[in-house]
Amino acid sequence: MYALYIKEVRSFLNSLIGYITIVIFLLAIGLFMWVFSGSENVFEMRISTLNSLFFNAPLIFMFIIPAITMRSFAEEKRTGTIELLLTKPLTDTQIVLAKYLAGFSLIFIALLPTWVYYVSIYLMGDPVGNIDNGGTLGGYIGLYLIGAVFVAIGTFCSACTKNQVIAFLFALVLSFLFYHGFEHLGSYSWWGTWDGAIQSIGIQQHFTALQNGLLDTRDLSYFISLILIFLVITRLVLKSRKW
Numbered sequence: 001m002y003a004l005y006i007k008e009v010r011s012f013l014n015s016l017i018g019y020i021t022i023v024i025f026l027l028a029i030g031l032f033m034w035v036f037s038g039s040e041n042v043f044e045m046r047i048s049t050l051n052s053l054f055f056n057a058p059l060i061f062m063f064i065i066p067a068i069t070m071r072s073f074a075e076e077k078r079t080g081t082i083e084l085l086l087t088k089p090l091t092d093t094q095i096v097l098a099k100y101l102a103g104f105s106l107i108f109i110a111l112l113p114t115w116v117y118y119v120s121i122y123l124m125g126d127p128v129g130n131i132d133n134g135g136t137l138g139g140y141i142g143l144y145l146i147g148a149v150f151v152a153i154g155t156f157c158s159a160c161t162k163n164q165v166i167a168f169l170f171a172l173v174l175s176f177l178f179y180h181g182f183e184h185l186g187s188y189s190w191w192g193t194w195d196g197a198i199q200s201i202g203i204q205q206h207f208t209a210l211q212n213g214l215l216d217t218r219d220l221s222y223f224i225s226l227i228l229i230f231l232v233i234t235r236l237v238l239k240s241r242k243w
Helices: 002-013 016-035 051-069 074-079 081-086 092-124 133-159 164-185 189-201 204-211 217-242
Strands: none
Touching: 002 016, 002 092, 016 051, 016 092, 051 092, 051 133, 051 164, 051 204, 074 081, 074 164, 092 133, 092 217, 133 164, 133 204, 133 217, 164 189, 164 204, 189 204, 204 217
């Protein structure tokens, strides 16, 4: 499993995909935070907060993570190397985990440089250090968990098809559904008393709680459960070849 994980990570870093993804992510976040005029611009808000990062990063994740994960299994199926991979002394679970962890590692690396933004805003505070450290830590935990969920979704979508474009679009739609879709669905009055339950299926409600510095086990359990569900379904898709 470790060898496959290293192979996947190297395939990202030996091509332009990994570097372009990281550069686009950091550039987009930097532009929204420091350059583009609007409610998310740090200078215009005049508040020592990373809310701009926490607002924009998930939206950018919706596009770059499907682009990263779309080739995980789809490329293997298209080229026929999936059969060779499945003959290796690896279980289906190990194959899925190796592919998943490789994709998440790239997102983990992409988020690390954004800590520079935290240091910058920390020093710009009046007085210095006037920033909600609890909310910042919770927001970062939420970002890593959202990235983990989107990678699990993308890995599942890639396992469902050998067409990378379809895998990308499928992952994009599912990611949007879980991040924004259920939140909007639950806002309609015709759900009655079920509106809260519908919204709780979505990511936004749990991410907002983490941004407020509330590390509730229910929110953490939600993200972990969502990741496990998509990884288990991905494994079932792989096992379906034997049916």
